[in-house]
Structures are given as structure tokens and as C-alpha cells.
Amino acid sequence: MRAVIRAVKGTRDLLPPTTALWNHVEAVCREVFRRYNYQEIRTPILEDVSLFVRSVGEETDIVTKEMYTFVDRDGSQLALRPECTASVIRAYIEHRLDQRPGLQKLYYMGPMFRRERPQKGRYRQFYQIGAECIGSESPWIDAELIELVVRVLEALELRDFQLLLNSVGCRDCRPAYLQVLRRALQPVASRMCVNCQRRAETNPLRVLDCKVEADQAVIEQLPTILDHLCDRCREHFALVQRLLEDRQISFQIQPRLVRGLDYYTRTTFEITHGALGAQNAIAGGGRYDGLAEELGAKQPAPGIGFSIGEDRLVLVLETLLTKQGRSLEPALDLFIAPVGEEAVAEAARLASRLRRQSLAVEVGYGGKLKRLLELAHRLGARHTVIVGEDELRQGRLTLRQMDSGEQIQVTEAELLDRLARRSFNAAESASRLLG
Template sequence: MKIRAPRGTNDLLPQDTAKWQYLEDKMREVFTCYNYQEIRTPIFEVTDLFRRGIGEATDIVEKEMYTFSDKGDRSITLRPEGTASVMRSFLENKTYGQAQPTKYFYAGPMFRYERPQAGRYRQFHQIGVEALGADNPAIDAEIIALGIQFLTELELEELEVHLNSVGCPECRKNYREKLRDYFKQYLGELCSDCQDRYERNPLRILDCKADRRQEFMEDAPKIYEELCTECDQHFNQVQQYLDLLEIDYMLDARLVRGLDYYTKTAFEVIYKGLGAQDTIFGGGRYDGLAQEIDGRDIPGIGFAMGVERILLTLKEQGIELPIDQSMDLFITTIGEEAEQAAFKYLYSLRQAGLKVEMDYLGRSVKGQMKCADRNNANYSIILGGDELNKGVATIRNMKSGEQVEIKLDNLVQEMKKRIE
């Protein structure tokens, strides 16, 4: 087999898709309660959207985008995340003209050119929500609550909510200076990456894994202690709302979001058992994004959740999703005449809404019964010459082993009665 799925991509086979469908059903159920509605945006966009929205200097834009020219010589990029597209759609469709806020959710594939690793793929899937047009801190808390409720309904445990505020461009500028002042004296002790970061983006020094253990990290100025009055107030109110909902969280001054558009609230929900990539969902407020795209001043907040990471966490915690893979009925036949008759009943039963299967490989009766068992059939029908002559079918309850004959004329009705 020479042709394989491209690196970092995965086939989802039926045993997987059943789980994915369960997650998506649960997503719709929970998010709808919070009055979020589904939006579907294109999987590719004009490259400029991401350059401007996510930020020219970010890793995503610098080295992780799947970008190509289409036949019309337009630069196109497979979306590396969902927020920029949702904001683009919001602006393009002038949705701000409707009653606000606008609350959306979405689910779908994202693409980033990275080396695959546990919990990281080149095509991965996110479930995301975005609330646009409201800067009320209650929305920030609502978004976190929604994510936590979703994961809790999947029975996930030991989730940590990390909370920070990255302030507005004003407080960030001041803070950046404070950080530089602080790290100046330790510059020689920082790793080489961080020496670069010192100039380019000192905030990133805070979550460097190499330098994490250094003692002076403890005493580095915390951004949430350096916020301007407005940002500080917002941050406090988010916490109050979370307290009100009794959602546990920990302040984490090291939580720095990589994308340019983030302002104020930043959060991450992590599960420590996942390995290096332990964030299940992360997000925050992006009051500056709309301006980057369209010059309009529209606040927004959202998060993105990694579907593969949810699945990993479920596996790690030994949680089996309640998925029913059984089928109602398996038809076993003996002889060609019976096979033809069965094919017709198969159709009728399926039209009646039953999940029914028969053998197509000419297996022995024993083989067919085995097949019925493998398919988790609740009942099997045995249809042979004897039955056809008498105008009946033998119905076997696969759990109890009990068998009865019923008239073929009543087959569909009788089966429906049993299945209900």
C-alpha cells in the first residue's frame, strides 16, 4: 500500500464516528440551552483574513498555515482556527444589525502544518463558541461555564480552569516594560529562546518550559496586578460571576495567549493526564479583532475545544460513552429460495424503520448466527424451506435463546412490536 493518508491526518472509522456523533449531539444539546446557534463557515478563506486576524508575528501565521494559490491566483489558506472566520462572517453579513449579542457555535476541521504528537495533528477538529457584540463580564463567565458543563456531562473529571487577564493594549504595553525591567537582571540566566523573547515578546518568557523552574519566575510581576482600572474591574467581575456559579478556577499569571487578538480575559481548561498537549479548551476575549478585519469596534469572546483531546481524556479516564451499536434483527436463510424471500422482507423491515441485516457471503447457518451475534443483533430470524412451506419465520431472541414461529404475513408488525 503506497498511498497513505497525509501525515498528521486520521481516518475516522465507524467505531470512532459513533463517538464523534455522540460528542456533537451533546454539544448541540448543551450549547442550545445557552442559546448559542450553529454557524458553518468555509473551510478555506482568503489568506489575508488570518494574517490580519491572527497576527503576522504569530507561529500560526509564520510557519503553520496551509496556504496555496488557486487557479485564479488568489492566496487561499485552510483555516487554522475558527474565530477569524466567524468574525469575518459576522461583519460580512452585517449581523451586528440584529439584536445583540450574537452567540454562535461551530464544529469542524482545522489545519496547521506542525509535527504531529500526542494530541496534536495537522488536521484536527475543534468545537468552538463565540459571543459577539457584548463586553459584559457575565458573558466571559457564561462561556467558561458552558464549556465546563459540556465536559462534565461527558463525565470528565479533574479539570483545571486557569484564568488570567492579558489586559488591553494599553496595560499590556506598560506591563511589557515592567517585565523587561524585571528580567533585565536575570537576562544571562534565561534560555536562548527567552533571550530573543526578551526583545520581541517578553510575556512569552512566563510560560517557557525551560525557564519555568527558575526561582526568579515566582517573583515576576503578574499581569493581573498591573491592569488599568477598566481591565481590572472587568477581571474582578468575571471572577465574581464564576464564584456565583461555584466554578472552581485558579489564577494563572503565566497563561499567555499566543494570538494577537486577545484582550482581557484569557482562560484554559487543562487535564494534566494528557501529556505535553494538555489543554482541552482555551480561549478568551478578543475585543480588538473586529477592528483588525473591518475597522469596527465589536467586542467578542470565545473558546476552541480540541475534539481529539476530549477523546484522549475520555480514554485516559476510562470513560465509555453510552453508544448503542446493536441492531434489531439479523435474517438467517437456508437455500436460494429463502434468500430471495428474505431479501424482500429485509426491505420491508427497513422501510418500517428497523435496523436489519442479512448475510451476503453465502455463509452456513452457523456462520450466519455467528454473524448475527457479532453484529449485536437483538433478534435473528431463521428462514428455510420448512418455514417457507408453512408460511412462517422462526424468530430467535438472541439474549434468551427463546424461539417462536410467527406468520410471515405479520412479520413486520410482529417485529416492530418486539423491538419497542
């Protein structure tokens, strides 16, 4: 026997019925994006390595050890995108989107790639849904964007998530803070865990993020970025907080919240959920006022964006659904069970017509009626139409409601009337999906 080929480590096949949940998440996102006037952008999965070196940062983990890179046949250095903000800004500059009217509000969804050790909620190919608003540094935009993320989660019936908020300062005040932090760490680092001793040298901000119990007392004494913001950053952050309060969006200031991408400035935030394991962040984002210039824009283009980890979001929703005893059901409107040769042909024609009326229809070609009804039941059909000799003679259909077993004779017009579908809305999509 030949060896079986399996999915590459850290990648996975998404199968039904879970894919229905993925589609639901994406449909809800698109709808919320529409309401906030975001439009879709699709950028390539392949990018020049230097795009990420310059944006995410040369020294970051993502660039130094997690990125999938390769040399193309012509010698160019390419990478599978580890995130999408850099690509969006690249496209913004490349296509002079600054010349278009108003703010550029763009959203994306698709696979990203990072070569990490897989674990719960962490995959080498993972999916992000994100949005970027480019062209303004107003705190009103920050508040609107955060509001948008919260509305997406609410629309997905997700509760009990936490919004963590911080400001990481700007090009002026952050370097000064880092100096202060380094100096404060020098005398105390030796009392901390080995990881922190290392981080005190390499990446002092990470010390603030340490989870070791014994280090917490030391960490509490360290200066926080919030005490070292410049006047403009402090005002910006204060206004963002006030605007979130106005919107009744609860949040928690987390001065120790650190982002692993170098381009972040000022507002940063993260949304976590307890139903996940160690990888508890389902969304993260922040402002990046200097990124466009870093990527070669002649004009400054301040922006802010976020990204939802779709894998993790789906994971949370799935555990919530099982906890509530709800399950994912295929949304089959109708099963057609023909009895006899003639009926099969009529069933096929009927299916064609009903499908044109946007009904989800399955036909049982062949088999005894008993089998067909059993199949209809197992496929989750809400109704079954029986077409046999009697029905053909009378020009009627037998419509059986599967949950009650109630059965009536109808014409095709009456059938359509009973099964008529309404247009899409999120709540209905959810109730349809979550039987």
C-alpha cells in the same frame, strides 16, 4: 509493485468504531449549543491569507511558520484556515449580522490546518468544535460561555479536567504591562535558560510559560499581568470569577496563562486534562473585544469564544473508556438470518420495512444458519431474527436475544414493539454507544 500512497504526514483516516465516538461528541455538542441558543455557522476552509495576518497576528507562530498558504491561479494569496474565529468574525461583518436581533451566538465544527511536527494530540489537519458570542462585553457572557464548555464536558462524562483562568488585559493596560515585564526581565534573563533569554527579547509573555524547573524561582518574582490590569479590566475579571463561583464551577487562576493569538483581550481560559501527553489542552478560548474593528468593522463588536480540540477530546475519552473496560460497540439492532431461497426474499422485504421504522438492520444473504448466527454475534447484533420454512408457513418470526440466547416466536408487529427505538438523548446515546 507500484508504490503505496499513504495519508499525508500529519493527517489521518478516522475509522469505525472510533468515528462513532466522534459522532457522539458532535451530537452532544450540538445539543448543548441548542440549549444555550447557539446556531451553526459554516465558513469556507479557504480564506484570504490577510484575514489571519490581521486577526491572529503577523508575528505569531501560526502565521509565520505554521499556516498552509499558496498562490491561486489568479495570483491571490490563500490559506487553509488555521483556526475559525477569524472566519466567523469575517462573516459577521460581511453579512452585517450586527443588524440581526440580539447577540450573535454561533458555533462551528470542522477541520483546521497547521503545519507543525505531528505528535500525540497534534495533527496537521485537526478538528475543532467552537462557539463565538458576538455583541456584548458583559462578564455575564464570559461566565455563560465558560459554563457552556464545562457542561459539554460533563455531558460527555469527562471528569478530572482543570479550568485555568486568566485576564490578559486590554489595549490600554497590556502594553504598559509588557513594558514593566521587559524591564523586570532585563537584569534576571541571563540567569535563565537559553529559551527564556531568547523569549525575553522576542515574546516576553512566553517566559511566564516556561517549564524549566530552575527558572521557576525567577518567574515567581516577575510581575504578573493581574497586578497591572486597568480598573475596568480588574472589575470585569473579578465579576467573571464571582459568576463562576455562583455556578459552582471550580477554576484555577493562572496569571501565567498565555495565549498564542494576538486578538485575545481580558478573559482567557484553557481546559486541560492529564490523560493527554504534552499537548494537554483540550479547549481554549477568550475574549476578543477589538477583533472586529481590526477586520474592518465600522462598529465595535466585542466577543468571546472558545474552541475544543476534538482530536484531543476523543483521545481522552478513548483512554477513559479503555480504563473503565468499556468498548465502542456498533449499534446494530437486528440481524436477519434467512434459511432457504424463499426466506432470503422475505428477509430483504422485512429488512426494508424495519429500516423504515428506524431500526439498524443487517441481512445475511446466503450461508448456513450456523455461520449467520456467528456473523450476527460478531457484528454485535442485539437480536437476530431467523426466517425459514417453518416461519414462512406459520407467518411468524423467530426472535433470538443474542446475549441470553432466549428465543420466541413473534409476529412482525410484536417484533417492532420489542425493538422500538426512542428519540435521541445524550445519556441514551452514550449507553448505547458504550456497551
